[in-house]
Amino acid sequence: MITAVAGETIVRPLEPGDRAAVLELVAADLLPGLPGPAFAELDQAVQGTCAGGAAVRAGLEGVCSEVLACADGQVVGAVSWAERSADGAGALLWLHCLEDEQHLARALLQRAVTRLGRRTVHAFMDPTVLAPAGLPVRMRPGTRRALEECGFSGVDRWRFLHRHLDGRGDRLYAVADVVESPGLPGWQLQLRDRDGARIGEALVRLPVEGTTALQWVSLTPARRSAGNVLLEQCLAHLADRGVREVTAILPAPVEGQPDLDAAFALHAAAGFTEVDQLHAYTRRP
Template sequence: MPASTSHPTHPARPTLRPCGPADLPEVLALVDADRLPGQPRATPELLAEASRGRTEADGHWWGAYDEPEVQVAVDSGGAIVGAVACARRTKDGTGLIPWLHCGEEPVVADALLARAAALLPAVPVDAFPFATALTQGLEGLPAGHRPATHAALERAGYTGERLWRYMRADLPRPRLPRAEGVRVGPARDRGASQRLEVVRDGRTVAEAVIGHPVQGIGVLWWIEVDAAARGRGTGRALLGSALHALGGLGATQAVLYVDDDEPPGGERDRTAANRLYESAGFAEIDRLWSYALPGA
């Protein structure tokens, strides 16, 4: 028999329509298909919060925007193959794409971004600028795991910027030391649950902030050590105390984000922080990007 001369078929461009209550199971499946290690399973409650533009981690940013409009992409068989959320900033109309899921199909990603452009015409648009309720504080698009979405944004004229390093570790980490003189109290922002302080001679010389675990996943929001206290193992001991505290809250794994977008030697050089986290057992999962599209 002669060899086949047929060519691989590509998905047809989907149709777009507003998301309805009956679409929930398929949208949740799309979100979960993009879930990274260290991120919670998508639930109806988390999706509802994300669809309303509310999140515990970055609520101060969400308050500046109207409630998002969610659109779904539907293929010729009626299956939902993508979803995107769009919103406007109340004070000036600047657009926002907080989340988009497309099964990493380029034609679906292009269709979703085209619909976003129709809903947000002739205005600057920010895409993936901060966390949604569907993630544990994950700000930005994990471009390594979602290259088709990244490429679609670039095709649509968006300029991307790598901002964060996303890392994860299993808990407990019993070999890490713990700091002496730690004072634990409630945190003040970002939906965090606890603030740990290392106190010496009545003065706070280091602090860490942790988030309450979701589905066994806790967030280490940050660690800061005074310059005068560095080089003495304070940061490593405080990291051990913070991870132990997360374990006490029920976490079986921890995630963190390092803003290492500047090269070594810059004002925000994170070389030492990256070395600390790696030596403590954290592994990089991906690099996180945010995007901007200028207005017409």
């Protein structure tokens, strides 16, 4: 277990022997319902690769991953950044450290900003193999404050929702056909009415350790008023297949876009709870 920090620290390149300590830091920052990454996923994150792929994520150059270590060798933080070839901006890809030790996050941020030089830097803008896009500002207040101290401004971009599927009730009817998704490792649920008419569809990722992510739900206009019932039925269908938890990420509400409020209300009516707000950050030179 990584303990509180006392004394001096140094920033150095991430080495293979640091991986277990870094994974421990990542696990401490996991949102509910998200499976912890393994060594393979961490290696992908260090290289800046996409999930399940071998190529560096499009538009990233000079990916660098470093750790913050105490004099005794204990790793207490890690950070990764890169340059965006399209616009020359910097990208802080991921950062994890002891959340109660705000000065550690500040040291890692200052390192990344210094190495990236005088340019705009975006932080937590895109998902990685370690976590979804956005900093969970409630769960990670130390990192949030460190970002603000280092000149970053945050924007509320997404809502992270979570739903336990324990004790699901009986389904009213066979709500969905389940087929393999052609574009994502997951299931496509083709929703239908009692008479068999197609009324919408949902897409979920393949479950990992009994947990899946609801990517989206789409209903025909005529059935949107019954959306919460249909989503409940969809969740019951997933429970039948051994799924115990479902997560979802929705865009944050925006004035003048009622569809975003409607989407949140749909999930809330189906029992989803907002766990955290996910903010993206930008620092101008």
